[in-house]
Amino acid sequence: MYYKGIKECPKCGEVELGLGKHNGYAVMQPVNKMSFGSEVEYIICTECGYIIESYVKKPEKFKGTIN
Structure with a gap:
């Protein structure tokens, strides 16, 4: 499977x-800002379980958290 520019697992070479995603209590929350945060999504190798990439679904919630 080709997803967001990633063609294969860098650890084992699997292509599927x-x-x-994490959600519920496992959301990423901004530091020093009142917000419910954002779910974290992961691109995962279905063969070895390696987490290839992770990112928050709503990055705009983290604007202004670093001065």
Whole structure:
């Protein structure tokens, strides 16, 4: 599977990738800012379980958190 420019697992070479997410209590929250935060999504190798990439779904919630 080709996803967001990633063609294969850099660890084992598997080409079938999956998409997972953290949500609920596992959200990423901005420092020093009142916000519910954002879910974290992961691109995962379906063969070895390696987390290839992670990112927040709503990056705009983190603007202004570093001076």
